[in-house]
Amino acid sequence: MFSGFIFDVEGTLVDCVPQTLKSLQEAIERYGPPVPYNTLQLYSGLDGDQTLQLVVPDAAEAVRKDILAMQGKIYREKYLNDVHSFEGIRDVFQSLVRQGGRIALATDCKGPELKHYLSLLDVDEFITAKACGDDVEHGKPDPRLIGLALRKLGLTGSRAVMVGDTPYDAEAALEAGASAAGVLTGGFSSEALLEAGCFAVQEELRALLPSLVTANPRPNP
Template identity: 80%
Template sequence: MFSGFIFDVEGTLVDCVPQNLRSLQEALGRFGHQVPYTTLQLYSGLDGDQTLQLVVPEADEGDRKTILKVQGSIYEEKYLQSVRPFEGVRDVFKSLTERGGRIALATDCKGPALKHYLSLLGADEFISATACGDDVDHGKPDARLVGMALRKLGLPASDAVMIGDTPYDAEAALEAGAAAACVLTGGFAAEALVEAGCFAVAEDLQALLPSLEQSKVDPAREAPLTASAAIAQRRSA
């Protein structure tokens, strides 16, 4: 079994992807950018600045920062209180820690949102470390969040698995040297998650638990597509 279990939060532990995407869509609209929800879904979980570079390439760095600030305000004021935890998170955390595993969170969210998520989960006693948006400037697929979580756990990457809900979580995990597994609660198809490098994909965390409790995956497994390559492949299909 793995020794370390690094969990994404948004879309993996708490059900908030639609709210995040709607708040981003509204923020873009305030600045005259009409972007379809389905387009934003392709980049759900990607670093916010990178997302804006892709969907509104005409926006400069200052514009992107302003849009993201407005999006954060909309989300906290209009959507945050509607977020709910996914069922079974505490049970999964308890099972993993009872078997000797250590749990960390790796998420680019921060501030009031992260504090609210942690209160919803009510699982602080199982969490050994947290790497969040207050710690690094770059979100996934940048591997630094995962790397920081590993350092805080004091574990080698080969002993850990990152659990997320997007191809970007998988890419960050693999770049950091950890294994990757995903749930389908973020809106991505199982095929996209497998293409991005996940050794296991399941409907939710409870269904994923048996795969997390098995022996570590073969390090010689086939190299995956990067998240960006997987998206390009799906869009051209």
């Protein structure tokens, strides 16, 4: 069994991907031509600035910063209070801790959003460490967020698994030396998550729990 379990938050523990993408779509439309929702879905979970470089390639850096600031404002004012946590998260966390596991959160979100998500989840007593968007400059698939979570847990990557809902979570985990597992609650297919390196994929976190408990940690390099 793994010693450390690192969880993404948005789309993995909290059902907020549609709201996040809609707020980004609305923010982009205030600065230029609209971008289809399905296009934005392809980059859900990717670092925000990298996403904008792909979907609005002509936007200057200053414009991208303005779009991201507007997206955050729209999300907080229009969508944040309507999101909810997925069912069974507390039970999964409790089970892992009872079996000797240590839990960390590794999420690009920060500030009021993260505070609100934690209030929805009600799992603070099971969390050993948090690494969030306030701690690093770049989001996933950059591995530094996962690396920070590992350091806070006091573990090497070979003893930990990252659980997320996007290929970018898996890529960040593998680059940091950890294993990766995935859930389908973020809108990506099982094939996409497996191709990104997940050793197991399930519909939601409760169904993934047996794989997390029985999987063997990665051998030390």
